[in-house]
Amino acid sequence: MYAFDFVKPASLDEAVAALAAEGAQPLAGGQTLLPSMKQRLNAPDVLVSLRGIAELQGVRREGDQLVIGAATTHARVATDAAADYPGLAALAGQIGDPAVRNMGTIGGSIANNDPSACYPAAVLGSGATVVTNTREIAADDFFQGMFTTVLEEGEIITALRFPIPQRAAYAKFLQPASRFALTGAYVAQFADGVRVAITGASESGVFRWAEAEAALAGDFRPEAVAELKVPAEGMIGDLHGSPEYRAHLVRVMTRRAVAAVG
Numbered sequence: 365m366y367a368f369d370f371v372k373p374a375s376l377d378e379a380v381a382a383l384a385a386e387g388a389q390p391l392a393g394g395q396t397l398l399p400s401m402k403q404r405l406n407a408p409d410v411l412v413s414l415r416g417i418a419e420l421q422g423v424r425r426e427g428d429q430l431v432i433g434a435a436t437t438h439a440r441v442a443t444d445a446a447a448d449y450p451g452l453a454a455l456a457g458q459i460g461d462p463a464v465r466n467m468g469t470i471g472g473s474i475a476n477n478d479p480s481a482c483y484p485a486a487v488l489g490s491g492a493t494v495v496t497n498t499r500e501i502a503a504d505d506f507f508q509g510m511f512t513t514v515l516e517e518g519e520i521i522t523a524l525r526f527p528i529p530q531r532a533a534y535a536k537f538l539q540p541a542s543r544f545a546l547t548g549a550y551v552a553q554f555a556d557g558v559r560v561a562i563t564g565a566s567e568s569g570v571f572r573w574a575e576a577e578a579a580l581a582g583d584f585r586p587e588a589v590a591e592l593k594v595p596a597e598g599m600i601g602d603l604h605g606s607p608e609y610r611a612h613l614v615r616v617m618t619r620r621a622v623a624a625v626g
Contacts, residue, residue: 366401372413376420376522380497382412383518390414390520392435392472395464420471420522428528434471434521441470451532451552451625455486458536460543471521477569479510479600480544482536484570489550489561490532493525500525510569529554535620536564537613539604546604547613549573551621557581560618565599565610576618586619 371388373379382388387409391397400406414420420435423444430449432441442457442465459465459473459482473483474494487494487503494501497520506513515521529552536548545564552559558580560573579588594614599607 366404366407368408369410370413371410372416374416376417376497376520379412379414379417379520380518382410383520385410388412390475392475393437393468395460395468395472396476396478397472414469414471414520425528426525430526430528432470432524432526434474434523435469436471438465438468438470438473449526449528449532451529451534451550452486452490452526455482455534455550458482458534458538458543464543470524474506474524475513475515475521477507477511477513478544479566479569480539480546480548480564482534482545482548482563485534485545485548485550485561485563486526487524487561488570488572489534489552489559490526490529491552491554491559492527494521495523495525496521504572507570510567512569527554531625533621533624535617535624537617547610547617549614549617549621551576551580551618551625553580553584553625558584560621562614562618565594565614567598567600573614573618580622584622584625586622589615589618589622 371382389408391411391413414435421433423432425448438456438459446453492503494506532552534550536545547565548563550561558577560576563570576589594611596607596611599610601607
């Protein structure tokens, strides 16, 4: 590690002001940022912690939406969202290990947009809205590719607004050591249609599988996607699996997610 300044603001306004400093970077749960700093892949001059800001935490229902503060940990989402949005709560409970779930935050995960992270699939699959200190962004417009979003310099995610579906479930084929998704599928059924979001598979990051959405809208059963295929072109290939393998897992995990909905 190396020398840097640490700032712990008590309010969102203080955090925005602190991030205006040259070389400042927000610190949420630190599950990605701190390891990257140890490896000298990231070298901020100032870390601005968002953990102590009360207005960025908590889970609450507002009408037909579930609003989750960006600094809310995975562990808290797993417990506090269970009654209103069990599919999302179950996903949160599968992230990492207990240490990661008690430190990592939903806002940090979404802002980082790791191509194998779980939350981006839930956000995109739910058609959620990303709320920042300056605007509201639809999930379909937020994710721009691997580790890339539309967030601007100094912009802070403050909350996520999830429309509550009729039913939803997540299924992932995990890498045992990291517990990231080799491929994961989030399926949510709403009164006006079905959304299917895939993580861990594509070089472009999380994406919606339109063919599966259309098939499931007419027949919400695992058999509806049994014959669908996803091209291997553009899929991730590494020591854990070839592009063809991940393309196959897209269908398998989607079927499992639909079956889990019941």
